[in-house]
Amino acid sequence: MSKHTPTPAGRDIELAFSEANKILDIINTPEAALSDEQRKWVSSNVADNFANHVNRGFLDYRKSVTETDDFALTDWYGQGSILRDIMGREYIDMLGGFGLYSPGIRHPKIVAAAKAQLDRSPQYSQEMLDPLRGQLAKVLAKLTPGDLQYGFFANSGTEAVDGAMKLAKLYTGRRGFISTTGGFHGKSLGALSLLGKSVYREPLLPLLGGVRHVPYGDADAVEQLLKIADSVGSMDVAAVVAEPIQGEAGAVVPPDDYWPRLREICSRYGVLLIADEVQTGFGRTGKIFGVDHWDVAPDIICFGKALGGGVVPMSGFFSTAEIWSCLEPNPFMHTTTTGGNPLACAAALAGIGVMLEENLPGQAAEKGRYLLQKLGRLKEQYPHILKDIRGKGLLLAMVFENDELGYKVVSGLFKRKVLTAGTLNNSSVVRLEPALNIPYELLDEVLARLEDTLQNVSHAI
Numbered sequence: 001m002s003k004h005t006p007t008p009a010g011r012d013i014e015l016a017f018s019e020a021n022k023i024l025d026i027i028n029t030p031e032a033a034l035s036d037e038q039r040k041w042v043s044s045n046v047a048d049n050f051a052n053h054v055n056r057g058f059l060d061y062r063k064s065v066t067e068t069d070d071f072a073l074t075d076w077y078g079q080g081s082i083l084r085d086i087m088g089r090e091y092i093d094m095l096g097g098f099g100l101y102s103p104g105i106r107h108p109k110i111v112a113a114a115k116a117q118l119d120r121s122p123q124y125s126q127e128m129l130d131p132l133r134g135q136l137a138k139v140l141a142k143l144t145p146g147d148l149q150y151g152f153f154a155n156s157g158t159e160a161v162d163g164a165m166k167l168a169k170l171y172t173g174r175r176g177f178i179s180t181t182g183g184f185h186g187k188s189l190g191a192l193s194l195l196g197k198s199v200y201r202e203p204l205l206p207l208l209g210g211v212r213h214v215p216y217g218d219a220d221a222v223e224q225l226l227k228i229a230d231s232v233g234s235m236d237v238a239a240v241v242a243e244p245i246q247g248e249a250g251a252v253v254p255p256d257d258y259w260p261r262l263r264e265i266c267s268r269y270g271v272l273l274i275a276d277e278v279q280t281g282f283g284r285t286g287k288i289f290g291v292d293h294w295d296v297a298p299d300i301i302c303f304g305k306a307l308g309g310g311v312v313p314m315s316g317f318f319s320t321a322e323i324w325s326c327l328e329p330n331p332f333m334h335t336t337t338t339g340g341n342p343l344a345c346a347a348a349l350a351g352i353g354v355m356l357e358e359n360l361p362g363q364a365a366e367k368g369r370y371l372l373q374k375l376g377r378l379k380e381q382y383p384h385i386l387k388d389i390r391g392k393g394l395l396l397a398m399v400f401e402n403d404e405l406g407y408k409v410v411s412g413l414f415k416r417k418v419l420t421a422g423t424l425n426n427s428s429v430v431r432l433e434p435a436l437n438i439p440y441e442l443l444d445e446v447l448a449r450l451e452d453t454l455q456n457v458s459h460a461i
């Protein structure tokens with residue numbers, strides 16, 4: 001790390017001001033007018049800044065740093081499924097911000113709505129009623145399955161999950177949750193209590209009490225826990241929480257009877273069912289919501305990621321009028337200053353419009369089938385590298401023989417200008433989550449580059 005220019009710690013207000021202006025000058029300069037010098041400054045400066053002021057640990061993991069010889073790949077410009085860094089290097093985006101960019105990067109209609117709202121009022125007064133929030137809540141109430149009717153907006157998926165947990169506790173008067181192994185729900189102390197991976201939990205124990213984990217996809221395990229709690233008269237479970245299809249765990253699709261059975265079991269024992277749709281929502285898996293694959297209506301649903309149309313951070317949780325009534329006597333039980341701001345609502349409303357107009361769920365279903373079939377063929381050709389392909393819609397994953405082979409493939413793709421997830425120590429399962437409206441020509445281009453990569457890796461082992 002010694003190659004990074006150190007910035008001394010300590011206060012320097014003049015330097016703070018001049019550094020802010022330096023980058024502001026650059027972002028206020030039209031793209032084509034940027035000098036080579038400015039571009040190089042941005043590109044080398046970003047790595048120094050991460051090393052000195054963000055977290056130098058990141059620099060050791062990211063392909064965008066370790067696999068580029070001179071200047072680290074620098075986030076700068078995006079449109080649709082194409083990312084271009086400050087040095088002009090162009091990548092096909094198959095990562096999609098982990099589900100953030102479902103409508104593509106900077107969809108013109110979503111950007112236009114956000115710009116229009118930005119020129120009016122980006123935040124709200126905290127006193128007057130905000131019309132966009134009310135209208136977005138109505139739109140989502142109509143879009144969601146079952147009787148889901150009332151909602152609360154926040155900025156991150158994690159906050160949506162935390163809010164859903166509070167609502168379930170308030171409504172049931174119980175404290176416990178049943179979550180799933182491998183499940184991802186965010187890393188705040190509340191959401192982390194549900195998360196199903198020890199590496200993130202263990203150093204922070206104890207987390208919330210009364211949370212139990214069962215294997216994902218195993219409805220029997222849920223039923224057994226509830227049956228025992230019920231029979232000994234110690235029912236302390238407020239809700240069962242799960243992702244319709246696990247995202248972070250690597251596009252894990254549960255058995256077909258899983259969600260219908262969870263619904264039936266929760267209703268039978270009077271326990272709430274929370275669907276964490278932060279990643280699966282808004283068309284990603286080939287339906288508007290993940291639970292739509294099984295026609296299940298949860299009691300509480302969580303949104304995030306693509307809700308803001310890939311333009312503004314936005315999240316929320318919705319529930320039925322009956323459950324929501326517990327928040328009515330004191331609506332200040334759960335609040336946020338910036339959540340559901342008009343800028344985010346405008347982006348979300350436009351994003352939902354784009355999803356319906358372009359039939360993004362239908363596109364995801366069709367393109368997902370296309371990719372599964374083509375990737376399946378590559379798996380047959382390279383079974384010693386590519387062990388499995390799984391997922392639904394455009395929430396797909398390639399399962400490699402091991403981390404090392406997986407990393408060879410994703411870094412090979414990276415060299416061929418295709419952006420995917422996958423880090424040095426975590427590449428045995430690599431998700432593909434492109435924009436739902438990615439053109440077929442780009443998918444074919446990615447498949448060709450992947451085949452070339454697999455051939456190359458295959459020769460080297």
Ligand SMILES: *Cc1c(COP(=O)(O)O)cnc(C)c1O
Pocket residue numbers: 155156157158159161184185186187243247248276277278279280304305
């Ligand atoms: C990403 C994700 C979250 C957390 O969302 P953030 O916006 O990162 O806080 C929660 N649940 C699921 C299923 C997710 O995929």
